[in-house]
Amino acid sequence: QATPRALDLQDTPQGAGEAGVVRIVTGVPGSKARVLGIAEHGERVQAELQETYSLGESLWVLTCTVPPAEPLGLLRDKVVLSTTAADGQGSSGELSIDVWARIVPDVLIYPAQISLGAMTRGEEKHVTAEVRALAPGMRVRIRNARAEGPAAEMLRLSHAAVAPDSQGRSGQWKLEIQVTPGLP
Numbered sequence: 001q002a003t004p005r006a007l008d009l010q011d012t013p014q015g016a017g018e019a020g021v022v023r024i025v026t027g028v029p030g031s032k033a034r035v036l037g038i039a040e041h042g043e044r045v046q047a048e049l050q051e052t053y054s055l056g057e058s059l060w061v062l063t064c065t066v067p068p069a070e071p072l073g074l075l076r077d078k079v080v081l082s083t084t085a086a087d088g089q090g091s092s093g094e095l096s097i098d099v100w101a102r103i104v105p106d107v108l109i110y111p112a113q114i115s116l117g118a119m120t121r122g123e124e125k126h127v128t129a130e131v132r133a134l135a136p137g138m139r140v141r142i143r144n145a146r147a148e149g150p151a152a153e154m155l156r157l158s159h160a161a162v163a164p165d166s167q168g169r170s171g172q173w174k175l176e177i178q179v180t181p182g183l184p
Contacts, residue, residue, distance in 0.1 A: 008080040009101035016135035017068040024060040032088030035060045042077030045099045057109040064099050106135045122181045131173040139169035156181045
């Protein structure tokens with residue numbers, strides 16, 4: 001039994017990479033089945049397997065790492081572990097763990113697409129978003145924000161750091177967008 005069965009690293013910063021852990025047990029007390037090692041891993045994921053013991057049973061910890069500098073976009077890979085049969089004999093069994101990630105820039109706006117929703121003519125509206133530095137320990141300073149496009153003059157932007165340091169940098173920023181009345 002692998003927990004989780006598929007490792008989803010979600011938004012993985014391109015400059016730092018990301019790692020996640022899968023825990024594997026036999027699921028049957030006293031089972032003789034064993035994980036023997038890593039049979040193969042994909043081209044983009046690094047893997048390390050360690051065996052420990054918990055409550056008298058074997059526990060295998062698989063650490064999967066997406067290294068820095070991977071190309072932006074979706075990553076779908078897998079790690080295949082070799083196992084014994086249920087009786088602890090042989091080496092022909094396999095356990096496959098899917099690894100997924102979305103390689104993204106180190107700083108992102110959430111949500112990625114900001115929706116104003118339905119508006120009536122003459123309505124003023126406020127929406128918020130977050131700017132996040134995803135790499136561990138990364139802090140950024142936003143000096144200015146601007147709207148671009150045909151309705152840019154109808155949008156007013158403001159931003160504020162969440163728990164800034166002494167230099168005004170933060171790992172998270174709140175972005176507020178105010179839509180003035182008259183937006184076409």
